Amino acid sequence: MIEIARPSQPRAATSFLGRDTGLEHVVSDNTHRIITRYADALRKRPTPGSLEAVDAEKDLAERLFDAIAAAKMLTAQVAMHLDREWRDKIFQQLDSLHDADEWQADDEPIRQGSFSTFLKAMLALRPNRRPGLGLSHNGQLVAAWTTDRDRLTIEFFPNDRVRWVLVRYIEDEPDRFAADTPVSRLGEGLAPHHPEHWFVR
């Protein structure tokens, strides 16, 4: 399991950024790496030719840091409803999704409204089998469950809306369904399609 909290190392980095906001307990290895890169970029004496690139790296690192930290703070607000293993997994997945080395130019980091909708959905559905997570180019969180060839994908939007699509093979023929609903009706919408097929281990 990847360690999520590293209180000793990130403290200097958060202070460096002027962000000593008590987030140390939710700063992981990857977040720390982003901050370190940001700090390194700032420490370099910029030449005119390198200034733009350094600024871009700094901006990216800062944006990713802010997005991850805000999502983790949101998670902390509902931590009492999540077991530690699941919370740690979500943190690990958020870090992985925002890995600066993997970041695509022009992508948006996770939108807080999208993550909030995701948390509401997970607390309502309580899937025993956790989803794999992805991110759309405009920062909407995507949860995916895959059982053999059967796939369920849910995209989470701000303002409590979700869009889902599923494919289930019956006698080797795919049945496809998709919907766009409020998160409050997600469970109801999925119920006819036996979501336990994906949600139960």
Added chain:
Amino acid sequence: MKGGRGKNVPDDDHAIRHVPWARLRRDEDDNVIGFLPQAFQLRPEEEYLSVNWMEYHDGDRDRQMTLSIWGMRASFERPLGAKSAFGIASVATIKDISQAAGARVRVTHEPDGDRNPGHAGIRQLPRDDLNLLEAIAADAFIEKVNNADIPDEPATG
């Protein structure tokens, strides 16, 4: 010279698309399973979905794939992530799947100068048809190549 700007890519040929780490379909432990539908979603400013035409390049399939990937790497602002991947689909399959969903897409050659002459685009792809994007992700782009498995282009000059 093959193709030409705006000309259709033959149905028997293949499209290859870069998929960043954030849009790879994964299980809860980050094991990669395939591609998310969102990997094939157009951005608001995009006229077409960017792909590369593999058979634009001469050589065997591996060579065509490698040259296509080098072209894509050259055309991106930032180095492509080591955990990102490329999806490969037959042009005919992309069209068939789209047509079944009521969309008549075209795959056209859209050369990007010398840095990526095999660049192409999937045109008339609906932006918000999640069922179609899901089918394209799972049933058209059925081959995955890891970026980390393709060597760097040798330096020239």
